[in-house]
Amino acid sequence: MSVIHQSLSTSISSSSSTFLGHNNLKSIKSSNVSIPGRINVVIECVATPSAEITAYKTKVSRNENMGKLQAGYLFPEIARRRTAHMLKYPDAQVISLGIGDTTEPIPEVITSSMAKRSYALSTVEGYSGYGAEQGEKQLRASIAKTYYENLGIEEDDVFVSDGAKSDISRLQVLFGSKVTMAVQDPSYPAYVDSSVILGQTGQFQKDVEKYGNIEYMKCTPENGFFPDLSATRRTDIIFFCSPNNPTGYAASREQLTRLVEFAKENGSIIVYDSAYAMYVSDDSPRSIFEIPGAKEVSMEVSSFSKYAGFTGVRLGWTAIPKELLYSDGFPVAKDFNRIVCTCFNGASNIAQAGGLACVSPEGIKAMHEVVGFYKENTDIIVEAFNSLGFKVYGGKNAPYVWIYFPGQSSWDVFSEILEKTHVVTTPGGGFGPGGEGFIRVSAFGHRENILEACRRFKQLYK
Numbered sequence: 001m002s003v004i005h006q007s008l009s010t011s012i013s014s015s016s017s018t019f020l021g022h023n024n025l026k027s028i029k030s031s032n033v034s035i036p037g038r039i040n041v042v043i044e045c046v047a048t049p050s051a052e053i054t055a056y057k058t059k060v061s062r063n064e065n066m067g068k069l070q071a072g073y074l075f076p077e078i079a080r081r082r083t084a085h086m087l088k089y090p091d092a093q094v095i096s097l098g099i100g101d102t103t104e105p106i107p108e109v110i111t112s113s114m115a116k117r118s119y120a121l122s123t124v125e126g127y128s129g130y131g132a133e134q135g136e137k138q139l140r141a142s143i144a145k146t147y148y149e150n151l152g153i154e155e156d157d158v159f160v161s162d163g164a165k166s167d168i169s170r171l172q173v174l175f176g177s178k179v180t181m182a183v184q185d186p187s188y189p190a191y192v193d194s195s196v197i198l199g200q201t202g203q204f205q206k207d208v209e210k211y212g213n214i215e216y217m218k219c220t221p222e223n224g225f226f227p228d229l230s231a232t233r234r235t236d237i238i239f240f241c242s243p244n245n246p247t248g249y250a251a252s253r254e255q256l257t258r259l260v261e262f263a264k265e266n267g268s269i270i271v272y273d274s275a276y277a278m279y280v281s282d283d284s285p286r287s288i289f290e291i292p293g294a295k296e297v298s299m300e301v302s303s304f305s306k307y308a309g310f311t312g313v314r315l316g317w318t319a320i321p322k323e324l325l326y327s328d329g330f331p332v333a334k335d336f337n338r339i340v341c342t343c344f345n346g347a348s349n350i351a352q353a354g355g356l357a358c359v360s361p362e363g364i365k366a367m368h369e370v371v372g373f374y375k376e377n378t379d380i381i382v383e384a385f386n387s388l389g390f391k392v393y394g395g396k397n398a399p400y401v402w403i404y405f406p407g408q409s410s411w412d413v414f415s416e417i418l419e420k421t422h423v424v425t426t427p428g429g430g431f432g433p434g435g436e437g438f439i440r441v442s443a444f445g446h447r448e449n450i451l452e453a454c455r456r457f458k459q460l461y462k
């Protein structure tokens with residue numbers, strides 16, 4: 001059989017570890033789960049913590065910002081529901097097109113470099129311990145050359161990291177609790193959640209499904225998935241992801257030029273997330289630094305996760321130009337350097353060896369093949385939903401397809417698809433109120449699973 005048949009134990013231990021310790025799995029229970037802004041949904045709850053609740057309490061008060069967060073982080077919540085579904089249907093062949101994790105093997109040109117570095121660590125000559133917090137010089141230089149040649153980004157502007165998500169949180173630590181921030185709505189949840197944790201926001205407002213003090217820049221088919229900047233309040237920080245997760249839309253050069261002008265007029269800093277830049281297949285910019293003047297108002301976070309299958313290896317980077325200054329003229333990069341030295345001890349040396357192989361000519365070719373494979377998957381998914389008469393967005397410049405279900409709750413659609421096809425998707429509402437009525441289908445999957453999922457979608461919606 002060509003479809004995935006994951007064993008339950010694998011699925012529990014690999015994807016739900018934040019929630020399910022091995023000893024914690026007690027019983028299957030039915031419980032009422034409240035999704036922000038949605039009616040309560042009854043789901044099969046998979047576990048309850050096994051530790052007996054003790055009467056003893058410390059004298060430490062809970063960080064009140066943690067209390068503001070709504071439910072769990074989106075993707076562990078999806079994983080929990082998948083696990084619950086697998087417990088309910090132990091024989092089902094569940095296909096996960098939900099959390100956007102890569103599935104294809106890492107090209108050997110890359111793993112062989114990591115293996116070599118790994119073995120060298122067992123030798124006196126090859127051993128190395130802590131490296132530079134900012135990353136290895138050669139890797140920083142190669143990233144600058146590969147992704148920013150002729151854009152004025154140099155080796156020492158690049159900070160190598162253990163992935164874009166960690167850098168997003170480190171950047172929030174850099175900015176502190178007093179800044180205001182804007183996000184695309186819908187957007188990758190880490191921007192909003194890390195902002196809440198840092199204390200930049202007010203409480204969650206249930207009526208509008210938004211946190212106070214965050215500017216939600218609505219991105220819908222009506223505005224071509226680019227925010228109406230004339231109606232956007234000034235904020236200190238603007239998180240902007242292109243190609244966008246979840247809508248799959250890549251902003252054009254003209255739109256990004258307007259964004260940079262907007263930031264300049266307002267004295268704002270754009271944090272540009274280019275984690276999917278290699279998926280761009282038209283002439284949309286791959287980097288914000290392609291836009292004239294962007295270096296004075298922008299920084300860029302990026303990652304090897306979706307290019308080389310490094311979601312488990314963990315390697316990314318943040319590029320901060322020397323031209324980016326605070327209001328007092330102090331360089332932002334200098335402060336970020338301080339944060340990196342305090343909060344981070346550098347990316348794994350084995351991962352960095354892999355990163356160097358990624359940006360070698362053979363590695364770049366291999367990454368394009370991986371990206372090309374997922375792009376073919378995307379075409380298959382787009383074709384399936386188009387043939388069913390849905391309004392389908394994204395897909396062209398990103399491994400995500402954004403499908404419109406007018407008038408329906410995205411969590412209801414998610415549940416119906418899971419229940420009737422055993423395919424895990426992601427409800428658009430999980431990415432912000434602007435995602436309501438949409439479902440995100442990820443193109444990360446083995447080809448036979450993508451084909452099988454599409455066959456099931458066609459069966460469900462024919």
Ligand SMILES: Cc1ncc(COP(=O)(O)O)c(C=O)c1O
Pocket residue numbers: 100162163164165166188241245273275302303304305310311315316
């Ligand atoms: C827009 C965006 N940024 C960042 C990340 C996280 O990347 P990393 O694996 O490098 O932490 C993701 C992962 O899905 C993403 O979609």
